[in-house]
Amino acid sequence: MLDRIPLEAFRVFDAACRYMNFSRAGRELHITQAAVSRRIQGLEEQLGTKLFTRRGRNLALTPEGDRLAQRVRATLDYLEESLEPFRGEGRETISIAASGSVSHLWLAKQLKDFDNESPSVSVRLLTTDAPSELASEANDLVILYSTGEHPRWNLTLLMKEELVPVASPGFIERHRIDPAAVAPHEIAGLDLIDYERFNAHWISFRQWFARLPDPPKARITPRLSFSTYSLAVDAALRGEGVTLGSVGLIADELASGALVELGSRRLETGYGYHLGMPRYRSLTPGAARLHQHLLAGI
Amino acid sequence: MLDRIPLEAFRVFDAACRYMNFSRAGRELHITQAAVSRRIQGLEEQLGTKLFTRRGRNLALTPEGDRLAQRVRATLDYLEESLEPFRGEGRETISIAASGSVSHLWLAKQLKDFDNESPSVSVRLLTTDAPSELASEANDLVILYSTGEHPRWNLTLLMKEELVPVASPGFIERHRIDPAAVAPHEIAGLDLIDYERFNAHWISFRQWFARLPDPPKARITPRLSFSTYSLAVDAALRGEGVTLGSVGLIADELASGALVELGSRRLETGYGYHLGMPRYRSLTPGAARLHQHLLAGI
DNA sequence: TTAGTTGATGATCTGAGATCATGGAGAGGT
DNA sequence: ACCTCTCCATGATCTCAGATCATCAACTAA
Structure with a gap:
């Protein structure tokens, strides 16, 4: 299943979860709020389930989204740590x-x-x-x-x-x-x-x-x-x-x-x-x- | 450091490591051998170290490459597993x-x-x-x-x-x-x-x-x-x-x-x-x- | 020696992902 | 109640990172 999902989407998802704000997530990643929105939407389509609930300007993670968020965070932490030996x-x-x-x-x-x-x-x-x-x-x-x-x-x-x-x-x-x-x-x-x-x-x-x-x-x-x-x-x-x-x-x-x-x-x-x-x-x-x-x- | 590296590069790297063959890795990922080569080269530049040694058509992982390969594989396995709940x-x-x-x-x-x-x-x-x-x-x-x-x-x-x-x-x-x-x-x-x-x-x-x-x-x-x-x-x-x-x-x-x-x-x-x-x-x-x-x- | 395969690379192409602009929905202040 | 502000969603459009193409060098096997 992972082969059909661009990995960058997880990075965007992770930032969105940490901020609970697509605009701020976009600023961290140097992309627009619209790009974040597209990415999350694409991920939700691929997974076949909502990751966030939206009510006006309020975001909340769904239970599925929350679980995925934890694992994605762990994944990125692990990968970041894997790069330690390559640091300057x-x-x-x-x-x-x-x-x-x-x-x-x-x-x-x-x-x-x-x-x-x-x-x-x-x-x-x-x-x-x-x-x-x-x-x-x-x-x-x-x-x-x-x-x-x-x-x-x-x-x-x-x-x-x-x-x-x-x-x-x-x-x-x-x-x-x-x-x-x-x-x-x-x-x-x-x-x-x-x-x-x-x-x-x-x-x-x-x-x-x-x-x-x-x-x-x-x-x-x-x-x-x-x-x-x-x-x-x-x-x-x-x-x-x-x-x-x-x-x-x-x-x-x-x-x-x-x-x-x-x-x-x-x-x-x-x-x-x-x-x-x-x-x-x-x-x-x-x-x-x-x-x-x-x-x-x- | 991870923020400066496209995550897709790791997927390409992983495939290259598993096959020890850029052409076959490209076929798995539905990209050309040249694209694989570019990706690996880009990753090596970002990390500041060689991940593969090349002699003619023979590839071998460097010690750094081998260590990274293990962790990247673990990362992708973990992420794949994280998507189990979203399967059809x-x-x-x-x-x-x-x-x-x-x-x-x-x-x-x-x-x-x-x-x-x-x-x-x-x-x-x-x-x-x-x-x-x-x-x-x-x-x-x-x-x-x-x-x-x-x-x-x-x-x-x-x-x-x-x-x-x-x-x-x-x-x-x-x-x-x-x-x-x-x-x-x-x-x-x-x-x-x-x-x-x-x-x-x-x-x-x-x-x-x-x-x-x-x-x-x-x-x-x-x-x-x-x-x-x-x-x-x-x-x-x-x-x-x-x-x-x-x-x-x-x-x-x-x-x-x-x-x-x-x-x-x-x-x-x-x-x-x-x-x-x-x-x-x-x-x-x-x-x-x-x-x-x-x-x-x- | 020849044929085949693989990786590297210059030149060129392209579409996934980005931006722009705008509208809807809420929150907060007056 | 109204206004302002911020955020998310989306149609239209743009763009450049990543892809392909074509070719060459280096090796292996027959």
């Missing part, structure tokens, strides 16, 4: 979603570097721990905590997850700990800092100890627990205890000595942080550049 | 969602009557007990088991829920029951027929007895349980035991004597079946007629 200057906005931990501890710095390299691209970082928001296809790119497979995203490994207890030098000194030689059961007796597990696969201290070849017999009772992983890391940096370090996320802190590994047991979980690009659509130029930048930042 | 004959399809019980026991008969009165309207009845499907705004009308409030639907009470034990005359005779005088504890000792509670608010026998002023001490152990309420009613009609009758839903069966109330305790639950019309959009003419018909059928 080519300033492009990319959205990327990542969990709180990877956002705070790794991605924010990478984005800063990227911004310096690509000033014409805006990046919108969605920081969330909700799996559905993380993997939403509304994003141009995502960073997912995963084994590497996802039905809608092509994933490339950024960093494997390796978990190792870490503490600040100050904490280590206060507790007279030999970082290289400390045994798991000794670690279990220290002040442990845990974090919320938003994902059933996440591993916090109980799971970490359980997976050791020789798990300590004592019950694992962390003294502190934070709502986010990066808050837990912050607490460890302040010397408040031992947290589980994901080596890739705290690489800088380990390199600088602000955090020190305890013991020699790094647990590989089989998970990791993966950069995802959409499986069924192409990347915008800016998103492609960000994708490459993040891979290079490993 | 005016045969309108309404969708109404209701739970299994109200569908089978009340609504089906009402729809039959409606169909006789409004042969030009098709009704699609979605029978489901899933709350999210029931209240989905994809429906034109809904029947909800509710207290009467809903954020997205304007609800009108069809029938209050009053629950009373009922059995067939045959069952009553076989068990020498005085229907008017039978006490709750005596009812509790009969063969009870229960049903699945898909909604936490639903009341089956345990809840019914618990709400009596003098609940029987014995444990309520129904002998039969069915997956749907109407199956439970069918079993009671066959004389297999006592079920809880929602008076409004089995009005015909009570009136005809096919089911008989046991005892004098009708429990008003505070819930009821409500006819819902959308809060934020208008009804189609056919849906408005069905709405009126169902209210009249109380």
Whole structure:
């Protein structure tokens, strides 16, 4: 049915509905009131129903007209939005979603570097721990905590997850700990800092100890627990205890000595942080550049 | 930006993308290949980017072109769909969602009557007990088991829920029951027929007895349980035991004597079946007629 | 090499859509 | 009640964005 209707008629109809005034609609569209009237009349003929009622100079939408108006408005909004990438200057906005931990501890710095390299691209970082928001296809790119497979995203490994207890030098000194030689059961007796597990696969201290070849017999009772992983890391940096370090996320802190590994047991979980690009659509130029930048930042 | 682009250009672009051939696109649209070429060229100029690459007679979409093509296709599909209500004959399809019980026991008969009165309207009845499907705004009308409030639907009470034990005359005779005088504890000792509670608010026998002023001490152990309420009613009609009758839903069966109330305790639950019309959009003419018909059928 | 098909383009055409002018219908002010 | 103003509808007429025509270049298939 649409093939027999000039699409411009919808634009005219939309303007007429917004103003409820053919003269003003015509002024917006730079055509005369008579042209608007003709267009509406033509549309009504094609559709076989009245879209407006007229009484003297008063216009009102019929119920059919009202419903169509809503959908036509939505259509034009959607199409207008589709043209955003073609706007002048080519300033492009990319959205990327990542969990709180990877956002705070790794991605924010990478984005800063990227911004310096690509000033014409805006990046919108969605920081969330909700799996559905993380993997939403509304994003141009995502960073997912995963084994590497996802039905809608092509994933490339950024960093494997390796978990190792870490503490600040100050904490280590206060507790007279030999970082290289400390045994798991000794670690279990220290002040442990845990974090919320938003994902059933996440591993916090109980799971970490359980997976050791020789798990300590004592019950694992962390003294502190934070709502986010990066808050837990912050607490460890302040010397408040031992947290589980994901080596890739705290690489800088380990390199600088602000955090020190305890013991020699790094647990590989089989998970990791993966950069995802959409499986069924192409990347915008800016998103492609960000994708490459993040891979290079490993 | 859209205001500077003739909307017909998108229709031409869409056809060109679907065929990847300007000549065939032109044949579909009843214009010449040259006209298609002009349109695409004009669109590319307006957008400031190439949408197709050309090599000899071979066309390919650029990444920008591909993305735009997907959205333009979606736009045209949506608009085409918006015109469905205006198709010839005016045969309108309404969708109404209701739970299994109200569908089978009340609504089906009402729809039959409606169909006789409004042969030009098709009704699609979605029978489901899933709350999210029931209240989905994809429906034109809904029947909800509710207290009467809903954020997205304007609800009108069809029938209050009053629950009373009922059995067939045959069952009553076989068990020498005085229907008017039978006490709750005596009812509790009969063969009870229960049903699945898909909604936490639903009341089956345990809840019914618990709400009596003098609940029987014995444990309520129904002998039969069915997956749907109407199956439970069918079993009671066959004389297999006592079920809880929602008076409004089995009005015909009570009136005809096919089911008989046991005892004098009708429990008003505070819930009821409500006819819902959308809060934020208008009804189609056919849906408005069905709405009126169902209210009249109380 | 030839034939066929497709896209691009200069020159030219054309009719859907526009304007102009006017009349009817209401609303608001006096 | 009358006048003024604004808006929509419409007959008559105009017009230019979009169409066609004709031709050329570039490729593919036989």
